Amino acid sequence: AQIVTPLLLKEMKIEEERIEAEKKRVKDEAQQLALIFETVGAFKVKRKGGKGKQIFGTVTAQDLVDIIKAQLQRDVDKRIVSLPEIRETGEYIAELKLHPEVTARVRLNVYAN
Numbered sequence: 001a002q003i004v005t006p007l008l009l010k011e012m013k014i015e016e017e018r019i020e021a022e023k024k025r026v027k028d029e030a031q032q033l034a035l036i037f038e039t040v041g042a043f044k045v046k047r048k049g050g051k052g053k054q055i056f057g058t059v060t061a062q063d064l065v066d067i068i069k070a071q072l073q074r075d076v077d078k079r080i081v082s083l084p085e086i087r088e089t090g091e092y093i094a095e096l097k098l099h100p101e102v103t104a105r106v107r108l109n110v111y112a113n
Contacts, residue, residue, distance in 0.1 A: 030099035036072065037096060042107035043067045049089070049112020059086035059110055064094055086110055 002008060045063060047055035061081035068076050076096065083094035089110050096104040 027099050027101060030102040033074070033098055034096075034102050034104035036074075037068075037104040037106050040072065040106070042091065042109045043071065045086075045108055045110045046113045047089075047110060053088040053090065053112075055086075055088060055110065055112055059083070059092075059108065064106075064108065083108070 043064065045059050045067065047057065047059065049055055061078040061083060064081055064083065065076050065078045068074055080097045081094060082097065084092055086092055086108070089112050092108045092110065094106050094108055096106065098104055
């Protein structure tokens with residue numbers, strides 16, 4: 001415990017402002033990244049095909065992370081990726097929760113080769 005002095009109050013105020021500025025910077029960075037992801041268009045995912053629209057296996061969050069790294073040279077944690085169960089060809093929407101207030105929606109085009 002410390003005695004509250006004008007100098008200590010000033011230091012606390014400066015520290016709070018620094019923390020707020022850092023939070024704003026992180027949010028702005030997440031918004032810029034979301035804009036990049038959303039303007040890229042659709043990410044193409046190739047899978048070995050089965051009958052009709054079926055594919056072998058599923059498309060996972062790790063698959064999307066690998067594609068983003070290959071195409072955009074951006075590291076993304078697979079834990080922030082939310083995508084529907086993908087077991088056939090078509091177009092899908094995945095969500096990347098980049099920040100508590102910022103979510104990017106990216107399109108995936110899944111096709112069989």
